[in-house]
Amino acid sequence: MQLIDIGVNLTNSSFQGREAEVFQRALQANVTQLVLTGTSLPVSEQALELCHQLDETGAHLFATAGVHPHDAQGWDSLSEQRLRQLLKEPRVRAVGECGLDFNRDFSPRPQQEAALHAQLALAVETQMPVFLHERDASERLVAILKEYRDHLVGAVVHCFTGEREALYAYLDLDLHIGITGWICDERRGTHLHALVGNMPAGRLMLETDAPYLLPRSLRPKPKSGRNEPAYLGEVLREVALHRSERIETTAAHTTDTARTFFSLPSVPVVS
Incomplete structure (x- = not known):
């Protein structure tokens, strides 16, 4: 059984000096691609x-490249040139993390939208999929995506935590959905239990968003309190439970979906 973690913040300072061991623990937990x-x-x-440093084989580590809405206020023509060059790198497999965040508004909304438009245009130009962030902005994100959807090869709303209306709006646009340990949170994630059963196989992917969103149902909990890809199996377990699927079934279709979406190579199964 293989898993793919589609969202890992391995550059986070909490992983500094530990990146190699985190990667090795992921492989040992059958999370074969990150x-x-x-x-x-x-x-x-x-x-x-990090992809080049930790994975000389080129089979296990890949990256996205983009500008998060929190950093959108710094977007300019030089940003676009720099991102265009990054998107030519073979290990870069998606544009993003880009999108809209109307919850924290660290960047003014007009600048968030301008940066998103520019990155969606690059995704169309390069024919690469998009890795999307959205918080409290689903209606506006859907409206903007409609302008580009016919020309995008694909897009995933990563770390989906929204409500039913947002989910169906995204599915109507034929988007993919990323589910994290939020679904394991009995305080704020229980609404996802019913929703994951309505996500079609072929549209659903799994992620940790490490080091964030440590699954609250994980036992034993790490003393560090830090999430990492090795714990993706706990997200899988919870998703499979609420889809009424065998764990192996959920693992197979979410892995196949991620591998196709990001154009990842096959990895031999180690017995």
Whole structure:
């Protein structure tokens, strides 16, 4: 059984000096491929560098490259040139993390939208999929995506935590959905229990968003309190439970979906 973690913030400072051991623990837990999240241009470059440093085979570590809405206020023509160059790198498999965040509003909303438009245009130009962030902005995100959807090869709303209306709006646009340990949170994630059963196989992918969102149902809990890809199996367990599927079935279709979406190579099964 193989798993793919589509969202890992391995550049986060809490992993500094521990990246190799985190990667090895992931492999030991059958998380055979990781997509490292680029949330800014410097972070995207760091993620790409980690791919080369930790995975000489080129089979296990990949990255996204983009500018998160929190950093959108710094977007300019030079940002676009720099991102265009990053998207030419073979290990970079998606544009993003880009999108809209109307919850924290760290960047003014007009600038968030401008950066998103520019990155969606690059995704169309390069014919690469998009790794999307959305918080309290689903209606506006859907409206913008409609302008590009016919020309995008694909898009995933990562770390989906929204309500039924947002989910169906995304599925109507033929988007993919990423589910994290939020579904394991009895305080705020229980609404996802019913929703995951309505996500078609072929549209659903799994992620940790490590080091964030440590599954609250995980036992034993790490003393560090830090999430990592090795714990993706706990997200799998919870998703399978609420889809009324065998764990192996959920693992198979979510892994196949992620491998196709990010154009990842097959990895031999180690018995």
